[in-house]
Amino acid sequence: MIRVVDVSKNYNGRSVLSSLNFSVEPGEFFGIIGPNGSGKSTLLKLLSGVESWGDGQIWLQEKLVSQYKRKDLATWLAVLQQEPLPPVGFRVREVVEMGRYPYQSWLGTEKADSSDMIDDILRTLRLDDLQDRTLEKLSGGEKQRVALAKVLAQQPRLLLLDEPTTYLDIGYQIQLLDTVHRWQRTRQTTVIAVLHDLNLASLYCDRILLLNKGRQIGVGVPEEILRAELIKDVYGIEPIVLDHPVHELPQIMLRSQRE
Numbered sequence: 410m411i412r413v414v415d416v417s418k419n420y421n422g423r424s425v426l427s428s429l430n431f432s433v434e435p436g437e438f439f440g441i442i443g444p445n446g447s448g449k450s451t452l453l454k455l456l457s458g459v460e461s462w463g464d465g466q467i468w469l470q471e472k473l474v475s476q477y478k479r480k481d482l483a484t485w486l487a488v489l490q491q492e493p494l495p496p497v498g499f500r501v502r503e504v505v506e507m508g509r510y511p512y513q514s515w516l517g518t519e520k521a522d523s524s525d526m527i528d529d530i531l532r533t534l535r536l537d538d539l540q541d542r543t544l545e546k547l548s549g550g551e552k553q554r555v556a557l558a559k560v561l562a563q564q565p566r567l568l569l570l571d572e573p574t575t576y577l578d579i580g581y582q583i584q585l586l587d588t589v590h591r592w593q594r595t596r597q598t599t600v601i602a603v604l605h606d607l608n609l610a611s612l613y614c615d616r617i618l619l620l621n622k623g624r625q626i627g628v629g630v631p632e633e634i635l636r637a638e639l640i641k642d643v644y645g646i647e648p649i650v651l652d653h654p655v656h657e658l659p660q661i662m663l664r665s666q667r668e
């Protein structure tokens with residue numbers, strides 16, 4: 410679905426991504442991890458066509474991302490960003506309906522009625538009781554769920570998530586990623602997610618790309634990437650890596666330096 414070939418990116422002559430090479434298969438849940446400033450969000454911006462890359466190529470199906478018209482790209486992919494929602498005044502349902510924009514004519518009308526689908530998404534994310542509330546009356550975690558509902562309403566074939574669990578407590582982190590995972594499996598949506606939490610990345614991602622200082626350190630299944638020596642090299646900590654007793658996937662325990 411996505412093929413990244415020798416891609417680099419500079420900001421003001423400073424390299425922030427260099428020689429990236431990887432592919433993401435249709436229907437895959439693909440994670441991007443790495444320390445602060447390693448280039449994760451920049452990579453997501455290149456994949457979504459928001460920013461142009463320097464050298465290399467980024468293919469989305471058979472065309473370069475840069476060859477798509479903006480509205481055509483929006484029927485293909487949706488991006489959940491860190492600061493995604495309109496400021497104030499809009500009601501939850503109105504915001505979710507904004508996700509339908511790529512399917513509307515210039516009059517703002519849509520061929521098919523999407524209200525059942527919007528109802529379904531609001532129910533799935535437990536937002537149905539909040540649908541008439543305005544955004545400023547929501548908590549940070551509720552806003553995050555509204556933002557996800559809006560991008561799901563776009564019915565993208567490729568869903569790009571930039572730190573989707575920010576602001577969420579552990580209950581909602583799992584609920585949100587379970588929802589995305591179910592959505593991905595039942596609709597064969599491809600998901601590319603930037604995740605800070607390595608344990609969540611292990612639980613949900615089919616494969617993970619590890620970046621450090623703009624370089625691709627590795628790409629592979631969680632067992633290949635979440636290895637103690639690799640995590641130590643990149644994050645500068647001495648983790649303890651254990652097998653999850655239920656999911657049989659690597660989980661990282663942190664070791665404190667305190668006396």
Ligand SMILES: Nc1ncnc2c1ncn2[C@@H]1O[C@H](COP(=O)(O)OP(=O)(O)OP(=O)(O)O)[C@@H](O)[C@H]1O
Pocket residue numbers: 420421425443444445446447448449450451452
């Ligand atoms: N518009 C910009 N202009 C100049 N430099 C930028 C710009 N956007 C990002 N950078 C720089 O590029 C590097 C990578 O930033 P990026 O936001 O992609 O990292 P990240 O891995 O997503 O970080 P974090 O985990 O802290 O969110 C950083 O050094 C950042 O300062």
